[in-house]
Amino acid sequence: MTTYKGGCDHVHVHAEGEPIDNHECHCNVCKNVTGQHTTHVAFYKYGDVTVDHPELVARQPFNADNPGGPLELCTCTECGSPLMLDDKEKRIRVAVPNVMGYDDAAFPNADYHAFYDDSKGYEKPSDGRPVYEGLRPDFTWPAPA
Template identity: 65%
Template structure:
């Protein structure tokens, strides 16, 4: 049995490795894609998220303003459920627990990312650090060969 699992009735994903990053995202792209004011995002190394049915994923650019960017949103070709974010460079795969069938309580966010006070939003006061980007010590994994 996998430590973390999600997906939909048609495509199952899982990971046994620990996430490499876990944050609450405040970026405009996450807001646009999810429709949420903030989004709990969990990064795993690319090879750590395994899917039983990659051939049945629809892939579309994650950021419509940067269609050639590295991230693609993968959704189930049968039901449309979002399954994961795939990094075409092979560094990470990301999940949004509350939208992708994962238990968010197993992977609590440790900080706030991409917070921009110029938006007028109130600075989060939940005790977690708040950064203008990813946490300063985050290092992107090497791409998978």
């Protein structure tokens, strides 16, 4: 089984196996949090992502416009590095390889484009990967862990 390692010098994050969803995200929340035009995002089943020092993990709402939403951005209390997104409903944990300390080149490429919207003022991606207005139509949220 493949293990992808991320995190920082203080908190090590391990993602076991392949993501259950792996996309290039165009949503405004990812843009606001990462400062990137698009963001490579990988969803894992909740139990497939672990941290070695949970006592060093700080949590804050991922979406500032929906602070009660299910996703929390986890950062290191020592250095402030982003570690993962954690789902309060315990369905998924999320890795953003180029932001969360993973070897981005070793991580599997995104399978599709998610949350693309014509009104955002930039061209629709034309790299051959499918483009959707949300998550891929066949994506099913896993049951809580």
